[in-house]
Amino acid sequence: MELPRGVLLAVSDELDGAELAALKFLCRDHIPWRRLEDVRTPHDLFEALQEKAMLEPGNLAFLRELLYRIGRIDLLVAHLGSSRKQVERELRAPGGARVPPYRYLLFDLYEHVTERELMDFKLLLGNEVPESKRTRETTMLDILIVMEKRGLLGKDNLSILKSLCEKINISLWNRIEDGLKLFGQEEMLITEEQRGSTGCPEGHLVSSVAPGPPGSFNDSSQLLEAYKMTSRPRGVCLILNNYDFAKARELVPEHKYIRDRHGTDVDAAALRNVFSKLHFRVEERKDLTAEEIRKTVNIFRSEDHKDKDCFVCCILSHGKKGIIYGVDGQEVPIRELTTSFTAQNCNSLAGKPKVFFIQACQGDAFHQGVTIETDSGEQDSSVEQDARFQFDCIPAEADFLLGMATLQDYVSFRSPSEGTWYIQALCQRLEYSCPRGEDILTILTAVNQVVSGKTCDRGIRKQMPQPSFTLRKRLIFPVN
Structure with missing residues (x-):
């Protein structure tokens, strides 16, 4: 008895290139790889299956399974006189499935x-x-x-x-x-x-x-547990959002050219949106002087966080190396803010992750016109050399993460209409990656990739964020 050649030709004529690739993949456990690489058409594949006795006169079960796996039920009905239910019965029978579970599940992943x-x-x-x-x-x-x-x-x-x-x-x-x-x-x-x-x-x-940079895969892995992140709410997300620097221009002569931070409300809205979805209690405080920043941080430091799993603080302001400005132009050291949440100063957060995202310049500022601004607030500033400031901003004890918008000595950029490069990339990546179970260091690596790829001033100006951390475990923000 011969195979129904006309049926095989009819089926072959109905299959496109993507479906042929799928069929070849599903057949990899039955046909040698070198032979499969010579297959150019569905008819070639059917001939290879005949050579391996996978298609025989009166037995087209494997062909029915293949068409079922790639979702071509119409071909089952039109050319093989079968149906979805019939093939499913065949696959449930002992030995009925010829595509191994491993191969089928890889195809399902695809x-x-x-x-x-x-x-x-x-x-x-x-x-x-x-x-x-x-x-x-x-x-x-x-x-x-x-x-x-x-x-x-x-x-x-x-x-x-x-x-x-x-x-x-x-x-x-x-x-x-x-x-x-x-x-x-x-x-x-x-x-x-x-x-x-x-x-x-x-x-x-x-x-x-920590994760390698995008474009590399490190197989020298080890098992690492994650921080507990099950409380509802997860904790507080405090947003300190400084826009109006009129007081600084009025009170501090060297800040007479400091700009209001147009676009900061776009950043604040993005942060509110994403951290609300991550089940944080979002608290925003606007236009705080240096002393008001200290008082606000002290209030949240003094809260009882024992039934919470995390604390997040997002600071949107002007700044320079190692400090941020209040709207009165006075300085607040970043380390003073982070140290407020050490185990000694905030015992209810001991052993829990404390996360700070700082959107502010950390050095030399450049005026970029009306469409791109920097967050130093100044038109001119000197460049100091101090590579240690980044790590000096966080306490030496465990469980801190500091995400800086830019490296030491450099500016960070802000669009008055679209917000800052760093905060927008951070929020977009959190929203995309958290539902996929990515940890925060992987996310921040992706943020680095996005921000470092941006340019302004005809490609001359760039920005490179930098996280520093003393985390002991994976930090994952579940959405469920």
Whole structure:
């Protein structure tokens, strides 16, 4: 009995290039890779399947399964006289499924990865993916194939894929994990670390110090627990928002040219929006003098935070190295503010993350016209050399994170209509990444990438944010 050649030709004519790529991927456990690379058309694929006795006279079960997996139910009905329910019954029967669970779940990952997530996979894998495979046309299937060929992925080697999914979108890994459990393949979830001699329990795989920059993937990972983040609200997010610097111009001669901070309310609104979604109690205070900043911080320091998991403070103002300005032009050292929340000064936050985001210049300011401004507030200022200021701004004790809009000695930029480069990038990345389970250091690395890619003044002026931290655990802000 011969195969129904006319049926195979009819099916072949209905399949496009993306569907052929999907079918080839699903067949990788049955046809040698070198043979698959010679397949150019669906008809070539059917011939390769015949060579391996996967398509035989009177037995088109595997073809039915393949068409079902790629969602071409119309071809099942029109050319194979079958239906969705019939194929599902066949797959439930013992030995009915020929596509292994591992292969099918990788294909399911491909179908659920967004364009942005695919870009993140390419960036995190970095040099592990050849340059020719880092183009816009490269699909998730291409990435998975490269990982398999390079030994980064296999049915008994899912650790790297798990770590990538946790950095990009934890729900992607959850689909794989749930699928393997459904198929009774839980043993595939055992990580390489668990197979080794360390005896460590399963947990999140992260870099031993901090995430590498986008475009690189560090496989020398270790298990690291996360801070507890389950209270409702998570804690206070205090926004100190200084716009009106008329007092500074009036009271301090050297600040007579200091500008009002047009666009700061755009930043404040973005911060309110994102931290409300992250279940923080948002408190905003506007146009505070230096003394009022101190008093406000002291009020929140004195609160009882014992039933909260975190404290966040966002400061939007003018500044210079290691300090911020009140609207009266008086200075407040950043370290004075952060030290207010040490265990000695705020015992109810002991062992809990204290996070500060500072939007202010930290050095030399340049006037950039009406569309781009800086947050030093001055038209001219001297440049001091003190590379230690960044770390001097946070206490030596654990559990602090300080996110600075810019490096020491440099300005930070603000659009009067769109807000600051740093705060806008921070809020956008928090909103995108927190639902995907990314930790804050991964998020801030992505913020660095976004902000450092911006330029003004014909590309001459740039900005580079810098976090410094004494965190002991992963800091993740769940949305649920």
